[in-house]
Amino acid sequence: MISKAEIKRIRALSAKKQREEAGLFVVEGEKMVAEALASSLEVVSVYRTSDIGEEAMRQISSLSSPSPALAVVRIPEAPSESEIDSIIASRPLALALDSVRDPGNLGTIIRIADWFGIDAVFASEDTVELxxxxxxxxxxxAIFRKEIIYCNLPSVLERFTAAGMPVYGTFLDGEDIYGVELQQSGLVVMGSESFGIGAECASRVTHRLLIPPYPRGSVTSESLNVAVATAITCALFRRG
Amino acid sequence: MISKAEIKRIRALSAKKQREEAGLFVVEGEKMVAEALASSLEVVSVYRTSDIGEEAMRQISSLSSPSPALAVVRIPEAPSESEIDSIIASRPLALALDSVRDPGNLGTIIRIADWFGIDAVFASEDTVELxxxxxxxxxxxAIFRKEIIYCNLPSVLERFTAAGMPVYGTFLDGEDIYGVELQQSGLVVMGSESFGIGAECASRVTHRLLIPPYPRGSVTSESLNVAVATAITCALFRRG
Structure with a gap:
């Protein structure tokens, strides 16, 4: 059973403001719920269609075809400055997202980071909410396995450089990525869907890369989608 | 000006059945409309907010934020069997999509094919509508620059093999793609979001590839999104 008040509280979590006030978010799907339960995050409550009925599940779900399970999960605390320091000190291969605005792109990028064993994902404050x-x-x-760190991104770029690590970014005038020896410690900056890497971050990139079109130098009117560009870049870093 | 009947006709084109009956589809956005006009496709009509007003544009648009321009374009004729023969005879590097179901994934894959100079894209009959x-x-x-050919996919795989070209596919038990010498003539089969490459096509793949997770052999619960896997595969084929 589920009360009307509870349905209302869960539905409210589809809005960012309500998520932030309650410190809670929603995951849907058998597999997602199982992963939430197996993760270090606190699962506040789990709802199954078999318990609450299809009508109630339709009311609390944000999917067009509701799944049989939904969980409410507590948003973890953001890492402290000293935790960020330790991450950088571990000399990771990390991603930095500069103003990525599309929720689907952000989710896909986190899934890619998980597949390619990227140790951390930094995101500018204006990146879409996780x-x-x-x-x-x-x-x-993958959200249960990766730490996403919202932060002052230009300062993180500077901290990587100060620690002697390269800061990579993709640009239309960059060097052909296939020919560059890519280090396994460093930061890879990906830009926004519309504007690429912003000026503040661009000036702090130490290694400018290009994913060239084929044939090389052909003029295509459009760049690659940011999640697609991230996937190709990560695959080339991890080609081993 | 635009009549009510015209608004109704354009709105109807958001449904597959109506598109097929009318032989027309809709493109939105200044850039998309400009590309349609510059392409070999027949643009039946163009509507601009500056001519028809914001309210009418809202009514004919399928975007949540309507753009200033929308065009109605005639669906081109499907290529004949003999045109398919000529495409295969040209020894292309081509993609084959087996039951891709998500419209966004299909569009993203076409954009990727355009970037990487993939000469043709074949799709199974049950792939989502173009x-x-x-x-x-x-x-x-990219839809204006690439030919997408819906067809009996297993038979196309056989025709590539008969012409002496490799048929690649990605599988969890495939060979590490980074170590394989990838031919520049051949067919690369990508599977559906949920089930990968179906049995009928899988048995006709001659070269089984794997995009390995990092570190190699690590167990991740999820495969890569099909558009992401396509991007990585195409990038590796075109690394030159």
């Missing part, structure tokens, strides 16, 4: 239902679902569970 | 508005918009104009 706990948006579309982002959560697009991660396919 | 002229779905979400697919059209996700191509970012």
């Amino acid at each position: 706990y948006n239902p579309k982002t959560v679902q697009a991660t396919m569970g | 002229y779905n508005p979400k697919t059209v918009q996700a191509t970012m104009g």
Whole structure:
């Protein structure tokens, strides 16, 4: 059973403001719920169609075809400055997202980071919110395995450089990525869907890369989607 | 000016059945409309907010934020069997999509094919329809530059093999793609979001590839999204 008040509280979590006030977010799907339960995050409550009925599940779900399970999960605390320091000190291969605005792209990028063993994902403060239902679902569970750190991004770029690590970014005038020896410690900056890497971050990139079109130098009117560009870049870093 | 009947006719094109009956589809956005006009396709009519007003544009648009321009375009004729023969005889590097179901994925894959100079894209009959508005918009104009051929996919795989070209596919038990010498003539089969490459096509793949997770052999619960896997595969084929 589920009360009307409870249905209302869960539905409210589809809005960012309500998620932030309650410190809670929603995951849907048997697999996602199982991964939430197996993760270090606190699962506040789990609802199954077999317990609450299809009508109630339709009311609390944000999917067009509701799944049989939904969980409410507590948003974890953001890492402290000293935790960020330790991450950088561990000399990771990390991603930095500069103003990525599409929830599906952010979720897909987190899934890619998980597949390619990227140790951390930094995001500018104006990157789309992590706990948006579309982002959560697009991660396919990777949200429970990756730490996403919202931060002052230009300062993180500087800290990587100060620690002697390269800061990579993709630009239309960059060097052909296939020919560059890519280090396994460093930061890879990906830009927004519309504007690429912003000026503040661009000036702090130490290694400018290009994913060239084929044939080389052919003029295509459009760049690659940011999640697609992230996937190709990560695959080339991890080609081993 | 635009009549009520015209508004109704354009709105109807958001449904597959109506598109097929009318032989027309819709593109939206200044850039998309400009590319349609510059392409070999027949543009039946163009509507601009500056001519018809914001209210009418809202009514004919399928976007949540309507753009200033929309065009109605005639669906081109499907290629004949002999045209398919000529495409295969040209020894192309081509993609084959087996039951891709998500419109956004299909559009993104066409955009990727355009970037990487993939000469043709074959699709199984049960692949999502090309002229779905979400697919059209996700191509970012690449739909005007690429030929997408719906066909009996297993027979196309056989025709590539008969012509002496390799048929590649990605599988969890495939060979590490980074170590394989990838031919520049051949067919690359990508599977559906949920089930990968179906049995009928799988048995006709001659070269089984794997995009390995990092670290190699690590167990991740989820595969890569099909558009992401396509991007990585195409990038590796075209690394030159």
